[in-house]
Amino acid sequence: MTGGYITQQIVNGLILGSMYALVAIGFTMIYGIIRLINFAHGDVVMIGAFVTLGLLQILGWPFWLVSLCVLAAGAFVGLCIERTAFRPMRGAPQVTGFITSLAVSIMIQNLGIVFVSAQPRNFTFPGFLQQLLRVGPVSFRAVDLVIMATALVLMAALILLVRKTRLGVGMRATAENLDVARLMGININRTIMATFAVGGALAAVAGLMWGGKFGQIDPLLGFVPGLKSFVAAVIGGVGSIPGAICGGYILGLAEVLFVGLLPPIYSAFRDAFVFGTLILILLVLPNGLLGKRMEDRA
Amino acid sequence: MLRIENLEVYRGRTYVLKGISLEVGRGEIVALIGANGAGKTTTLKTISALLHPHRGRIAYRTETDQELALDRLPAEEIVRQGVSHCPEGRGVFAGLTVRENLVAGAYLRRDKPGIREDFQRVYELFPILEQRASQTAGSLSGGEQAMLAIGRALMARPRLLILDEPSLGLAPLIVARIFALLAEINARGVTILLVEQNAIMALDLSHRAYVLETGRVTLSGASSAIACDEAVRRAYLGGQSR
Amino acid sequence: MRIQRKTLLVVVLILAGLGGVAVAQRSLNDYVLSLVNFVGIYIILAVSLNITNGFTGLFSLGHPAFMAIGGYTTAILTFPVQRKAYFLAGLPEWLARTEVPFLPSLLVGGVMASLAALIVGVPVLRLRGHYLAVATLGVLIIVQVLITNLESVTRGPLGLNGLPALTDLWWVFPWVVVTLFVSWKIKFSSFGRTMLSVREDDLAAECCGVNLFRTRLAALVIGAFFAGVAGGLWAHLVTAITPKSFSLVLAFTIVVMVVVGGAGSITGSVVAAVVFSVLTEFFRPMEERLNIYGLGEIFMALVMIFILIYRPMGIFGPREPRLLKPDDA
Numbered sequence: 001m002t003g004g005y006i007t008q009q010i011v012n013g014l015i016l017g018s019m020y021a022l023v024a025i026g027f028t029m030i031y032g033i034i035r036l037i038n039f040a041h042g043d044v045v046m047i048g049a050f051v052t053l054g055l056l057q058i059l060g061w062p063f064w065l066v067s068l069c070v071l072a073a074g075a076f077v078g079l080c081i082e083r084t085a086f087r088p089m090r091g092a093p094q095v096t097g098f099i100t101s102l103a104v105s106i107m108i109q110n111l112g113i114v115f116v117s118a119q120p121r122n123f124t125f126p127g128f129l130q131q132l133l134r135v136g137p138v139s140f141r142a143v144d145l146v147i148m149a150t151a152l153v154l155m156a157a158l159i160l161l162v163r164k165t166r167l168g169v170g171m172r173a174t175a176e177n178l179d180v181a182r183l184m185g186i187n188i189n190r191t192i193m194a195t196f197a198v199g200g201a202l203a204a205v206a207g208l209m210w211g212g213k214f215g216q217i218d219p220l221l222g223f224v225p226g227l228k229s230f231v232a233a234v235i236g237g238v239g240s241i242p243g244a245i246c247g248g249y250i251l252g253l254a255e256v257l258f259v260g261l262l263p264p265i266y267s268a269f270r271d272a273f274v275f276g277t278l279i280l281i282l283l284v285l286p287n288g289l290l291g292k293r294m295e296d297r298a
Numbered sequence: 299m300l301r302i303e304n305l306e307v308y309r310g311r312t313y314v315l316k317g318i319s320l321e322v323g324r325g326e327i328v329a330l331i332g333a334n335g336a337g338k339t340t341t342l343k344t345i346s347a348l349l350h351p352h353r354g355r356i357a358y359r360t361e362t363d364q365e366l367a368l369d370r371l372p373a374e375e376i377v378r379q380g381v382s383h384c385p386e387g388r389g390v391f392a393g394l395t396v397r398e399n400l401v402a403g404a405y406l407r408r409d410k411p412g413i414r415e416d417f418q419r420v421y422e423l424f425p426i427l428e429q430r431a432s433q434t435a436g437s438l439s440g441g442e443q444a445m446l447a448i449g450r451a452l453m454a455r456p457r458l459l460i461l462d463e464p465s466l467g468l469a470p471l472i473v474a475r476i477f478a479l480l481a482e483i484n485a486r487g488v489t490i491l492l493v494e495q496n497a498i499m500a501l502d503l504s505h506r507a508y509v510l511e512t513g514r515v516t517l518s519g520a521s522s523a524i525a526c527d528e529a530v531r532r533a534y535l536g537g538q539s540r
Numbered sequence: 541m542r543i544q545r546k547t548l549l550v551v552v553l554i555l556a557g558l559g560g561v562a563v564a565q566r567s568l569n570d571y572v573l574s575l576v577n578f579v580g581i582y583i584i585l586a587v588s589l590n591i592t593n594g595f596t597g598l599f600s601l602g603h604p605a606f607m608a609i610g611g612y613t614t615a616i617l618t619f620p621v622q623r624k625a626y627f628l629a630g631l632p633e634w635l636a637r638t639e640v641p642f643l644p645s646l647l648v649g650g651v652m653a654s655l656a657a658l659i660v661g662v663p664v665l666r667l668r669g670h671y672l673a674v675a676t677l678g679v680l681i682i683v684q685v686l687i688t689n690l691e692s693v694t695r696g697p698l699g700l701n702g703l704p705a706l707t708d709l710w711w712v713f714p715w716v717v718v719t720l721f722v723s724w725k726i727k728f729s730s731f732g733r734t735m736l737s738v739r740e741d742d743l744a745a746e747c748c749g750v751n752l753f754r755t756r757l758a759a760l761v762i763g764a765f766f767a768g769v770a771g772g773l774w775a776h777l778v779t780a781i782t783p784k785s786f787s788l789v790l791a792f793t794i795v796v797m798v799v800v801g802g803a804g805s806i807t808g809s810v811v812a813a814v815v816f817s818v819l820t821e822f823f824r825p826m827e828e829r830l831n832i833y834g835l836g837e838i839f840m841a842l843v844m845i846f847i848l849i850y851r852p853m854g855i856f857g858p859r860e861p862r863l864l865k866p867d868d869a
Contacts, residue, residue: 037670085845092852094669095599099799100848102792103841110837166405173391173402179348180389185377185406185454227677227788234674272685275678282671283663 008139009260010253015144015213017252018151022206023229024236024244025158026078026199032175032239033195034090036097040081040105042226044200046112047077048207049217053123070208071201078200079193086196087189105222112219120218123211147209154202155245161198162241171195175239228255235281237291246289251278299324299458299489300345300368305354307337307344314340316513317354322458324359327480327490329500329521331530332510338493339386341510342462345491346383347373361457378406382456386463388447392436396427399435399446403453412455420449423479441472448476448483458489465496477503501525554717561709573709575821577777580712581770582817584719586797586809588766591723593795594804594858595732596759597739599669602660602676603767603794604786605683609656610649610768611775611786612687615700617645618776627700630692642706646715646772653768656683657761665756680788688783699782700775707777715773719766723806726762728865735759736804800847802854807861812854816840 023045030038051073055066085104089097131142162168174181174191182188210225211217232251236243251274258273282288300322307315314337322328330338343349345356345368356368360379368376377383382403391399400420404413421428424445430438435446444464451459461480465473477499484490494500501507501521509517509530517524524530564576585603592600616628617640624636640648664675687694694700726732737745738755746752775781797816801808823836847855 031670088849089852092848093803095593095795095799095803096848096852096854099796100845102796103844106841107838110835110841114835114838166401169394169398169401170405172394172398176391176393177389180385180391181402182348182373183346183377183383183385183389184402184450185374186402187374231674231677234671238670269685269689272682275681279664279675279678282667282675286667286671288671 006261009256011140011144012260013253013256014249015147015252016256017249018148019206019209019213019225019248020229020232020252021245021248022151022154022202022209023225024233024248025155025241026203027230027233028236028238028241028244029171029195029199031233032241033171033192034086034097036086036089036094037101037230038081038086038196038199039098039101039226039230040085040108041101041199041203042222042224042229043105043108044074044077044081044203044222045207045210045225046217046219046222047108048074048204049123049211049221050112050116050207050219051204052208052211053121053217056125057123067205067208070204074201074204074207075197076200077204078196078198081200082193082196086192105226109219109222116219118218118220120216123215123217125212143212147213150205150209154205158198158202159241167191167194231275231278235278235288237285237288240288240290243288243290299359300491301355301357302341302345303355303357305341305344305356306352307340307349307354308352309340309349314513315344315351318510318513318515320508320515320518322489322491324489325484325487326506327484327492327504329497329504329507330491330493330510331495331497331500331507334495335512336510337513338510339462342383342460342491342493344369345376345460346381347371347376358458374406377454380455380457381460382451382454382458383460384447384451384462384464387466388440388443390435390438390443390446390450393434395432395434396438396446397431399450400427400453403450406454413453416453416455420452423452423482424449441468441476444468444472444476445479448479452483452488456488458491459483460491460493462493463495464492465494465499473499497530498525557713557717561713565709574777575818577707577709577712577773578821579814579817580709580716581773581777582794582797582813583716583810584712584766584770584773585794586801586813587719587723587806588763588770589794590798590801590804590806590809591726591735591766592759592763593798594802594809595727595735595739596756597803598665598756598759599673600676600760600763601673601788601791601795602679603763604788604790605660605676605680606653606657606764606767607771607774607790608683608687608783608786609771610646610653611771611781612649612694612700613652613768614642614645614649614772615703615775615781616693617648618642618704618706619700620704623702627695628693630690642711642776646769649772650765650768653771654761654765657764658757661757661760665753665760677788677791680791684783684787694783697783699780699785701780703776703779703781705776705779707773712773715769720806720810722762722766724864727806727860731755731758739804796844800844800854802856802858804858805854805856805860807864808854808856811856819843 023041026041027038030036030041048070051070052066055061055069056063081101081104085100086097089100125143132139133142133145162171170181170186170191171194173184174186174188178188210221228251229248232247233244234247235250236245236247254274254277255270258270302318302320304317304319305315306317318341330341332338340349344351347368351369354369358366358368358379358381360366366379391402394402400417404416407413426442427446427449430442435443438446448461448464464476473496480490481503492500492504501524504521506519507521507524508515509524517527517530564573589603592598616631616635619628619639621637621639624631660679664672664679667675688697734750734755737748737750738752742752771786797812798809801812819840820836823839827835
């Protein structure tokens with residue numbers, strides 16, 4: 001096991017972690033503001049992947065245009081999910097919101113199966129992104145670099161949005177105390193919609209990355225990354241954006257490193273190890289890494 | 299400026315406000331006193347549209363002398379019309395800094411120079427807030443949080459300032475300071491509607507007062523008169539006299 | 541007199557049920573019969589999860605893990621000895637030589653599931669809300685992975701097939717009755733009220749002297765027992781068992797049944813279990829004829845949303861219809 005090999009694994013873990021982090025941010029922002037888990041968030045990833053497929057490969061649009069459309073599509077889907085699964089449920093117990101979003105998730109997945117068929121489709125990025133680059137003992141494709149860079153840029157933009165802008169203050173105020181936020185004149189509906197839109201846009205971009213990285217997409221693609229990102233958001237502490245980012249990278253690295261660094265017979269135990277670690281983290285830090293104590297919201 | 303007519307409000311299935319009427323004139327300080335559970339907070343929340351009335355009207359006279367029905371407007375619009383509410387328990391955003399809390403207060407305003415001016419005014423009134431501008435609001439003491447909450451409400455440049463029990467849980471000295479500051483704010487032209495359990499201080503500060511007892515107004519008039527009234531004690535104890 | 545009347549009513553209903561079972565076994569075709577069996581198993585699952593999630597308010601996704609443990613235990617115990625040597629070479633001597641009848645196997649399966657719940661519950665039940673959900677999800681995955689990889693005992697991903705088809709309505713119906721009875725008894729006992737208090741406001745409950753941890757653990761363990769039995773019944777209905785039989789999708793399905801029926805309501809769980817399993821089956825032939833798969837799931841999802849919009853606490857909320865409450869409740 002050489003240093004180069006380990007570095008390679010770390011790089012792979014970071015790439016996977018970037019994607020988990022982007023999706024986890026959406027989960028945690030939505031939870032932070034309305035205290036409900038958006039189960040359909042993973043499916044926005046799938047939609048992002050398919051939109052990319054459609055626009056890039058079938059219509060042949062330029063890459064930069066496709067990326068913008070993907071962001072827009074993600075925002076749009078996020079808004080639809082808010083309107084159908086969450087606005088009617090405001091004030092209901094937590095588990096109810098979980099189930100309505102689960103229902104929306106099932107609908108999206110099955111509509112995908114009905115309209116696009118369950119067959120996996122192949123996905124290739126334009127040539128210039130497939131180039132192989134070499135830095136010392138580590139080799140990776142240009143795609144990987146673009147993924148990491150884009151993820152970092154988006155995360156930085158998001159943190160700027162949340163910390164420095166008026167909308168960001170409104171989002172954080174609403175997340176803290178919805179009624180008092182209304183007393184400030186903050187339009188709650190619009191703030192929540194903005195949260196869903198931003199979360200959705202990030203998730204859709206993660207879908208674009210996922211397609212590019214793994215090459216194959218199908219309508220059920222969103223389930224596993226959605227679940228893992230949810231886990232990542234929980235590890236980091238639900239409601240905390242830096243927590244979601246940390247959680248995403250920790251999960252991505254753990255997944256890759258467990259397989260990469262342990263003897264091959266243990267590979268099948270990978271998921272068990274990852275979840276075992278997760279449970280251990282939660283036992284030591286019952287509110288996740290950076291989470292605040294859980295407040296109840298009626 | 300504000301006129302409430304026969305307001306009836308339910309919270310869930312409980313009949314809380316049973317038809318109250320009160321008035322707040324421009325430039326006045328009006329106090330609403332009563333024991334726990336009388337419906338004081340409910341009244342304020344209904345004015346700000348956090349609760350909706352079953353029956354009754356809330357009329358508000360704007361700057362341009364227009365009369366608006368507050369009971370028909372959404373909460374955001376009411377704030378935009380110049381009604382600022384400092385909620386029960388202060389309600390500061392604990393995770394945001396002092397400065398960010400004040401920014402939140404000015405959420406609806408777009409006039410940057412005006413906002414800067416108001417920041418100065420709030421810091422003048424409450425110098426401690428300027429000192430602690432970058433600290434999170436959760437780390438402030440109770441008295442400081444009360445000041446922050448009032449300062450935040452002022453950032454909206456309100457015409458009518460509503461306060462829900464600003465003295466709650468505070469040491470008497472600090473309460474005195476805050477009430478003195480409220481008098482100053484009023485002197486600068488802000489109308490105040492004050493809900494308080496601490497009847498003595500409230501009556502001392504205000505021009506007129508209403509006594510609320512289990513959802514009904516049982517007494518109203520000049521604060522000085524009410525302060526001398528035997529019935530005030532009765533309202534406090536919910537109908538029992540000593 | 542009234543108390544005796546209600547008990548009499550229940551006894552009559554049970555006898556009628558048994559009569560119905562006899563008629564059904566004789567006259568219904570195999571397909572419908574197996575559907576009824578599945579419905580019964582789903583009722584057991586929903587009602588037992590209701591004890592954990594509904595009464596006590598724990599958000600547990602681990603039910604299928606306990607099903608798997610119970611199912612595999614029962615399957616291994618009832619497995620004919622001759623085939624054991626070939627299929628399950630890694631079993632210890634005493635186990636490889638025994639073949640146990642159905643009832644004790646089911647009971648042992650349930651007990652094993654309860655033991656697992658005990659072991660898992662001690663660390664995990666300190667967590668609350670979504671953190672607990674994720675931890676129980678982790679337990680589910682870990683159990684799945686363990687079963688897949690302990691090949692000598694469980695035959696790994698291939699699973700066990702050719703299990704004796706021991707499950708029929710004569711087994712399912714009594715177990716449904718037992719589950720309902722235990723659940724009902726718990727709900728209207730002081731222990732049930734303790735669970736409810738933990739669900740509603742655990743801080744206040746603790747101040748009243750309730751041992752939160754023990755209550756939660758008991759809820760998990762009792763629920764797990766019936767999940768284990770259900771797993772055993774399932775395995776011997778399908779006559780096969782694999783690590784994927786008891787998946788996350790199943791976990792969600794049962795949680796949906798409990799919540800849509802009304803978390804905390806036994807009637808709700810029963811009604812939701814019946815409606816969901818019947819409706820899903822109803823769509824299958826239509827899907828195959830029209831060659832559009834996924835329609836049934838879309839419809840079910842719409843039904844779920846619709847019900848929850850109008851009744852966010854579930855169809856029955858946390859209550860039972862007045863008829864079914866004990867007279868002094």
